[in-house]
Amino acid sequence: MDMLANFALPFMDLDLFFLVGVGTFAGIYVGAIPGLSVTMATALLLSVTYSWDMLDALALIMGVYVGGVYGGSRSAMLLNIPGAPASVATTFDGYPMSKLGEAGLGIGLATTMSFVGGIVGVFFLVFFTPLIADFALKFDHRDYFLLALMGLLLIGTLSRGGFRQSIFIAFLGVIIGLVGLDPITASPRFTFGTLALSQGINIVVAILGLFGFSEVLLQLSELRLASPVAQVGRTVPERKLILRLLPLSLRTSVIGVFIGALPGVGGEIAALLGYDHAKRTVKNPSRPFGEGAYEGVAAPESANNAAIGGALIPMLTLGIPGDAVTAVIIGSLVIHGLNPGPTLMINTPELFYVVAGSVLLANFFLLVFGFSGIQVFKKMVSVPKAYLLPAVTLLTIIGAYAINNNVTDIFWAFGFGIIGFVLRLNGIAVAPMVLGIILGPLLDESLRATLIADNSQLDVFLLGFVTSPISLVLSFVILMALASNIGVFKLFARART
Amino acid sequence: MFVLGKLRKISLSALFLVTGAFLLYSSLSIDMKGADFVVSPRVVPFGLSLIMTMIAVWSLVLDIVKTRVSQSPIDIQVIKSLLGFLTIVFAYVFLIRSVNFHVLTFFFLIAAFYYLGARSPVWVVGGAASLVAAEFLIFQYGFKVSFP
Amino acid sequence: MNFGTTAVKGLSLVVGALTTFCLTTTGFAADSYPKSDIKAVIPFGAGGGTDTLARAIVNLAEKELGQAVIVQNKPGATGAVATEFVRQQPADGYTILIAAENQNLYRTTGLSKLSFDDFEPVILLGEAYPVVVTLPDAKWKSISEVLDEVDKNPKSVKVMNTGPVGISGVVTAMLGKDFTLVPYRGEGPGLAGLLGGHVDIGIVSIGAVIQHVETGNLKVLSVISDKRLKAYPDWPALGEERPEYKKYLPWGPYYGVYAKKGTPQPVLAKLQNSFKKAWSSDKYQKFLDERRIVPLGLMGEAAVAYQKRWESVTTWLLFEANAASDPAAFGIPRL
Missing domain, CATH: 1.10.287 (Helix Hairpins)
Known part of the structure; x- marks a missing residue:
């Protein structure tokens, strides 16, 4: 069969096989270095692969894409700096795991579960493309708003050192996310008349500061410059553990596919919602969430890798990018003389299967490379602090600069670092702020767009939540979560005393 | 205190x-x-x-x-060491536009390593040099980031 | 660990790093341009319309220029960030801007004090025609029916909108009716909203929807032009159906390559020659055709005149629709 032959092509053709492998390997390291993003890498490859054969270029890009999304988990676990926004959720339990001396197992777990997510993504890509494309189109502004609300419910999950403070921090994050020109009216918000602020505050800069630089300052202030935790244990997770986490992983993978397919939202929100799902459904985690639960690593890692399969669906069938990387891939198709859109599948059906096959192959490479590098990586944790902290500082500085080639961004990263340091010194988690920065623009735009479409009529606005099936389901899920999470109110009570 | x-x-x-x-x-x-x-x-x-x-x-x-x-x-020693480190970092970033980036980074790393108690000259110089080399290869050569 | 070898290794790394930095910072003599890489700044994200157009021409132009042209995306504030960045660079032709029409609207919309007056056009690549599209089962058969409907029930027709001064913003201002402009985060999500039936009509450039029209996912109600397009004679033109709009037409977004004002004449000439050759190549013309972009190829005086007309028509339109401030305050004449 033609279809199957194309699907297997990346496995058979030596060139493609090699390119997917190289791409995956490079992607893992690009993803692991904060400040280098998969989007940057694919944009760069766009120029490099200009004169290449289309399929060769695509194979390389798919490898980088899969490797890069996974690679972000490395630095998230080892340094508490997410390599990319999609790995923010991995820091919640991944870094505590490293601190407990389980860095190796953590990376092993992330690798296995990313693989699971990747496979689920390919499965949906190959078998359920029309269904998911249709779902993505049915998603209206109101549903995006509900999605953002769902994400914000995570504040309850992530709060540490007082629920009130966490809400405050999360809302501050939302406002930070809104700094710049309003995308709807171009009205400047919190820019204080400066051009530097009118382009908004880059989320990666904020993450580098809040996680990276504040971690450096915190470790400095603990004066524990020597004696990192001794390394114990294995890197390959036991079969029993994998089997126990598999049902959760599969569920969050499906969440990842659907979220990934939505135009405009990508792996970062998929991973957050995956983590939220784990937190809600797993009653007896291996350790409490936030203290190194295996579930807390498995869930977001499956979700963000599954989101790749999802994001490719609207790109290949409609020419609509599901996230920033697929937007660049569309650009590369165009430059190679193809016309992404609904006719892509009709004119060049082989392309679809080669892409799907490449993603599948990249996931196998990921499993191989992911496990092979662990021994070296886990030593990173035991590098003496006197060397590690300046190196991480340098990484923060270069990373912040590299995003937009802008020195001002370095100062922003420092500013966020100091904010993060003060908060964490007082026992307040910074994660809610990052949550706010990620979800803020989505929340603001989708709420206002819904109201604009309803002509600012409150009755129409409210009625919409029950008349559209997707909105109804999402509203129901949120209400259920709130009801089951009376814990939120308990936290309120605890914070009082 | x-x-x-x-x-x-x-x-x-x-x-x-x-x-x-x-x-x-x-x-x-x-x-x-x-x-x-x-x-x-x-x-x-x-x-x-x-x-x-x-x-x-x-x-x-x-x-x-x-x-x-x-x-x-509040440990006064901690505050001192924090401020000292921040001074080195800020001095580095303030000079970033005026001095060659790679040279500056090299000396910044040496200063920071030394400040945090690293004493082996081989590791200090070697570490700084290899980080600068990595920075050059990955960011400037690989990703075409043009440093100030 | 043998410290001797480590030291040698360390030293060789230092020497290596220092040599490479020396090599990279060697200055360029000013006699023959270009001596080193040229940076092309794109004010929008990678993968977008302007980006693909820019990358395709850059790849052809660097062969003519004999130096690599490195593309750099600097999105933000509808391109104002990148525009400001290029203006701050020396006027030596080593940093160029590849942009769309937005800069014409910065001053009256208060986005920035800059405009294309601060730049020298190298070449205008092409222009796109907007079309009004809707779902195939929509009740309207023509643009007139839509306009009548809005006259009868203001705010009843939802239009997909991707930005405050985007195509739909300007065209609805031109039409002067009370549409509901539903905002979207970009052309992709907007197209999804249109296909999903969350908005009634979309006003977008032909290239963005042509495949959906060809496959029957969308139908064209009207092309925003004074007369029908040669390639698509079946699509009614707005000017033909509603002559009252003829004075604004044809109108559409365009794309161009720019150097900072004050770039030396020989440098500018070299850029113009190289880009003109790249633009004229069969490969680029085919590329433009596939994107349904009408080639312009204007340079020098002709390019400036084209921009001046565009700026005047659009800023006054937006001013009358209360979407921008008075163009007269910036010395923009009314045509």
């Missing part, structure tokens, strides 16, 4: 209050461009900063009324 735990809590809440109130005030100057308030660029920042201000006021009241007086230590 010791600082009252209660004072520390109160000052944090006060900082929150100032932040919230400032954002609330700033949100009122967002140009609505003639849109209805509910769909204007002002609605979300205004709503959130209002809640933030209220939370901060509430926290402040609770801190003043309920928190027991306790003591939490």
Whole structure:
């Protein structure tokens, strides 16, 4: 069969096989270095692969894409700096795991579960493309708003050192996310008349500061410059553990596919919602969430890798990018003389299967490379602090600069670092702020767009939540979560005393 | 040196209050461009900063009324070492535009390693050089980042 | 661990790093341009319309220039960030801007004090025609029916909108009716909203929707032009159906390559020659055709005149629709 032959092509053709492998390997390291993003890498490859054969270029890009999304988990676990926004959720339990001396197992777990997510993504890509494309189109502004609300419910999950403070921090994050020109009216918000602020505050800069630089300052202030935790244990997770986490992983993978397919939202929100799902459904985690639960690593890692399969669906069938990387891939198709859109599948059906096959192959490479590098990586944790902290500082500085080639961004990263340091010194988690920065623009735009479409009529606005099936389901899920999470109110009570 | 735990809590809440109130005030100057308030660029920042201000006021009241007086230590040594490190880092970033980036980075790393107690000259110089080389290869050569 | 070898290794790394830095910072003599890489700044994200157009021409132009042209995306504030960045660079032709029409609207919309007056056009690549599209089962058969409907029930027709001064913003201002402009985060999500039936009509450039029209996912109600397009004679033109709009037409977004004002004449000439050759190549013309972009190829005086007309028509339109401030304050004449 033609279809199957194309699907297997990346496995058979030596060139493609090699390119997917190289791409995956490079992607893992690009993803692991904060400040280098998969989007940057694919944009760069766009120029490099200009004169290449289309399929060769695509194979390389798919490898980088899969490797890069996974690679972000490395630095998230080892340094508490997410390599990319999609790995923010991995820091919640991944870094505590490293601190407990389980860095190796953590990376092993992330690798296995990313693989699971990747496979689920390919499965949906190959078998359920029309269904998911249709779902993505049915998603209206109101549903995006509900999605953002769902994400914000995570504040309850992530709060540490007082629920009130966490809400405050999360809302501050939302406002930070809104700094710049309003995308709807171009009205400047919190820019204080400066051009530097009118382009908004880059989320990666904020993450580098809040996680990276504040971690450096915190470790400095603990004066524990020597004696990192001794390394114990294995890197390959036991079969029993994998089997126990598999049902959760599969569920969050499906969440990842659907979220990934939505135009405009990508792996970062998929991973957050995956983590939220784990937190809600797993009653007896291996350790409490936030203290190194295996579930807390498995869930977001499956979700963000599954989101790749999802994001490719609207790109290949409609020419609509599901996230920033697929937007660049569309650009590369165009430059190679193809016309992404609904006719892509009709004119060049082989392309679809080669892409799907490449993603599948990249996931196998990921499993191989992911496990092979662990021994070296886990030593990173035991590098003496006197060397590690300046190196991480340098990484923060270069990373912040590299995003937009802008020195001002370095100062922003420092500013966020100091904010993060003060908060964490007082026992307040910074994660809610990052949550706010990620979800803020989505929340603001989708709420206002819904109201604009309803002509600012409150009755129409409210009625919409029950008349559209997707909105109804999402509203129901949120209400259920709130009801089951009376814990939120308990936290309120605890914070009082 | 010791600082009252209660004072520390109160000052944090006060900082929150100032932040919230400032954002609330700033949100009122967002140009609505003639849109209805509910769909204007002002609605979300205004709503959130209002809640933030209220939370901060509430926290402040609770801190003043309920928190027991306790003591939490502040180690002067820690503050010194933090400020020293920050000085090195800021000096580095302030010089970034005027001195060649790679050379500056090299000396920054040596200074920072040394400041944090690394003494083996081989490791200090070697570490700094290999980080600069990695930076050059990955960022400048690989990713075409043009440093200042 | 043998410290001797480590030291040698370390030293060789230092020497290596220092040599490479020396090599990379060697200055360029000013006699023959270009001596080193040229940076092309794109004010929008990678993968977008302007980006693909820019990358395709850059790849052809660097062969003519004999130096690599490195593309750098600097999105933000509808391109104002990148525009400001290029203006701050020396006027030596080593940093160029590849942009769309937005800069013409910065001053009256208050986005920035800059405009294309601060730049020298190298070449205008092409222009796109907007079309009004809707779902195939929509009740309207023509643009007139839509306009009548809005006259009868203001705000009843939802239009997909991707930005305050985007195509739909300007065209609805031109039409002067009370549409509901539903905002979207970009052309992709907007197209999804249109296909999903969350908005009634979309006003977008032909290239963005042509495949959906060809496959029957969308139908064209009207092309925003004074007369029908040669390639698509079946699509009614707005000017033909509603002559009252003729004075604004044809109108559409365009794309161009720019150097900072004050770039030396020989440098500018070299850029113009190289880009003109790249633009004229069969490969680029085919590329433009596939994107349904009408080639312009204007340079020098002709390019400036084209921009001046565009700026005047659009800023005055937006001013009358209360979407921008008075163009007269910036010395923009009314045509």
